[in-house]
Amino acid sequence: MHRSAPRLTRILACAAVPVMLVVAGCSSDSDGETPGKGAAESSAGSSKTPKDATPTVAPAKFAKLPEACKAITAKTVDALVPKAKTKTGTAGKSTDLSSRSSCSWNGLVDKGLKGSEYRWLDVSFLRYESNPTLGSGEERATENMAKEVAKLKATEGAKGVRESPANGVGDATTAVSYQLRKTSTDFVYATTVARTGNVMIVINYNGAGYAGAEKPVAQKLMDSAVLATKDAVAAVAAANK
Known part of the structure; x- marks a missing residue:
């Protein structure tokens, strides 16, 4: 019962501040993950060159044949x-x-x-x-x-x-x-x-x-x-x- 007192105190403190601050300050109790980290990793992953990119070759020198x-x-x-x-x-x-x-x-x-x-x-x-x-x-x-x-x-x-x-x-x-x-x-x-x-x-x-x-x-x-x-x-x- 005594162990839950600190948590109850934080909840009451959050309730006393504006809503915008509650969202920012109290969301850290969820999973400890840094905001925006997942999006950054996703962006970095999408910039990698596909392994199956089509190879290129030099264009042919002559486009026509003589008669x-x-x-x-x-x-x-x-x-x-x-x-x-x-x-x-x-x-x-x-x-x-x-x-x-x-x-x-x-x-x-x-x-x-x-x-x-x-x-x-x-x-x-x-x-x-x-x-x-x-x-x-x-x-x-x-x-x-x-x-x-x-x-x-x-x-x-x-x-x-x-x-x-x-x-x-x-x-x-x-x-x-x-x-x-x-x-x-x-x-x-x-x-x-x-x-x-x-x-x-x-x-x-x-x-x-x-x-x-x-x-x-x-x-x-x-x-x-x-x-x-x-x-x-x-x-x-x-x-x-």
């Missing part, structure tokens, strides 16, 4: 495929020309008793967008470039496969050459797989000799393929000016 059949200059086409059936080239089918396009040329040069020389040239463009999940456009182009080179080196029936870098062409270029026998004739292939920014370019140049004509020299074909690759790299830059 494939105009990407290789007429001068280069005349030099590589002298008797092309269609000088302006044959465009490949594509459902999205801003991401994928291609064009090809082929022709046969008749040298009479010395036989005939066949040549085929094609160019393909593949553009990659930046994606937070898959990586930047340049990273994706680099990854697919490696896959394309591996696929070329694994061509069924290919003989004498050789791989080498073609320095000074685009951001990176790999040259792959090999021989392949088709329709009882030995074809020589010179292919370049290049990257410029977020665009991958594949140039395929091949040829064969018929009716006694000698098969083409691999190095000469590759030099020509590199020349066409330079045209294609320049065309990508021009299309995005």
